[in-house]
Amino acid sequence: MNFKSNDPADNQEQNSSISFRINPTSHGTNPSQTPTVEWAKISPNKVIVATAEKAWLLEDTDSSAPENSTTQYFTQSMEGAGSIETTRQLLDGAIAAARYTVNSDVRPPALTPRRWVWRLAGAYHMTHPVPKLLKEAARRFALEGHSTLAEWATEKAKEEAGHDLLALRDIKSLGYDAEAVVKELIPSSAEVMMGYFTRSVQDDNPIDCVGYSYTLERMALGVGEEYIQKIEALFPPGVNATRCLRTHSSVGADAEHVEETVEMIAGLTSQERVRIARACYETALMSFSPAYNGYMTDEKLQPILDPLKLDQSLISEMSA
Amino acid sequence: MITIATEVKYIEYKFEDLKAIEINLQDILIEELKYGLSNDLVNSI
Numbered sequence: 287m288n289f290k291s292n293d294p295a296d297n298q299e300q301n302s303s304i305s306f307r308i309n310p311t312s313h314g315t316n317p318s319q320t321p322t323v324e325w326a327k328i329s330p331n332k333v334i335v336a337t338a339e340k341a342w343l344l345e346d347t348d349s350s351a352p353e354n355s356t357t358q359y360f361t362q363s364m365e366g367a368g369s370i371e372t373t374r375q376l377l378d379g380a381i382a383a384a385r386y387t388v389n390s391d392v393r394p395p396a397l398t399p400r401r402w403v404w405r406l407a408g409a410y411h412m413t414h415p416v417p418k419l420l421k422e423a424a425r426r427f428a429l430e431g432h433s434t435l436a437e438w439a440t441e442k443a444k445e446e447a448g449h450d451l452l453a454l455r456d457i458k459s460l461g462y463d464a465e466a467v468v469k470e471l472i473p474s475s476a477e478v479m480m481g482y483f484t485r486s487v488q489d490d491n492p493i494d495c496v497g498y499s500y501t502l503e504r505m506a507l508g509v510g511e512e513y514i515q516k517i518e519a520l521f522p523p524g525v526n527a528t529r530c531l532r533t534h535s536s537v538g539a540d541a542e543h544v545e546e547t548v549e550m551i552a553g554l555t556s557q558e559r560v561r562i563a564r565a566c567y568e569t570a571l572m573s574f575s576p577a578y579n580g581y582m583t584d585e586k587l588q589p590i591l592d593p594l595k596l597d598q599s600l601i602s603e604m605s606a
Numbered sequence: 607m608i609t610i611a612t613e614v615k616y617i618e619y620k621f622e623d624l625k626a627i628e629i630n631l632q633d634i635l636i637e638e639l640k641y642g643l644s645n646d647l648v649n650s651i
Binding site for chain 1: 616644
């Protein structure tokens with residue numbers, strides 16, 4: 287993991303001081319007044335500070351921040367306007383901070399076709415309720431008079447429609463009764479993630495759902511063609527079981543979605559940006575944490591999945 | 607329209623104050639996705 291510490295022996299640059307400028311609260315009055323810093327308290331003892339180029343995690347801010355220090359300053363509410371560059375770094379920093387917090391070397395077992403079916407079942411459960419929930423978020427944002435967020439959620443609901451069907455088609459391509467598989471396999475990690483998203487939407491202010499959505503789409507950009515081909519190499523030639531993955535990758539539409547969302551977030555108030563950064567951190571904590579009930583191995587999956595295999599002639603028919 | 611300039615504030619941050627760790631998400635994603643996400647899910651929304 288590549289984290290630079292503030293140990294002088296590790297990094298000479300960080301032994302010095304750095305000046306930040308807070309962006310005036312008036313938007314776009316003068317191009318020279320480019321914002322230079324945003325910050326967000328993402329947990330009781332963690333603060334992310336971001337410039338247009340970098341993000342830093344300040345730790346132990348609850349107890350040991352020296353009085354009148356700049357660290358103590360950053361524990362106060364953020365002020366100033368956002369910009370696309372600093373807001374992007376702020377949100378990236380919040381996501382990265384979660385990996386630093388989890389700090390686990392536990393890794394999932396190697397992928398096999400059966401374990402890919404398990405992940406696809408998770409993808410189904412994480413996509414199926416999303417359009418409906420986003421429509422509910424849009425309704426709540428509109429009730430609060432927040433037209434920007436209402437429009438964002440409405441658009442996002444349209445974008446996400448049908449993604450559950452991609453997961454089902456991928457499962458079928460691997461020779462299984464997809465509907466029966468997703469009834470049988472409900473990964474606890476997916477339940478936890480969707481529980482968070484559902485609670486966010488049902489909150490008086492559903493703004494945390496923006497952070498959740500942004501985090502998953504931002505992390506999907508880490509998936510490139512090379513990774514997709516590695517997955518495809520698990521299957522016999524002609525099997526297409528990566529439709530869902532491709533859609534949620536840097537070769538799918540997520541790159542564009544991330545840009546649009548960060549632009550929208552940068553225009554929100556400082557309090558709203560802080561809420562979203564914290565939701566990014568919380569969502570990423572769930573993503574970077576090992577599976578809650580341990581990992582599902584190929585051996586455990588075999589007796590569950592084998593009875594759900596489709597007749598070969600049906601598979602050929604579906605592939606045609 | 608009259609635009610009133612807002613005062614620009616400057617903050618000097620001293621890294622020796624506390625732990626300040628530079629974090630880079632791209633590096634993390636490259637490392638994490640070698641194995642798939644730790645929670646064993648495909649990123650999906």
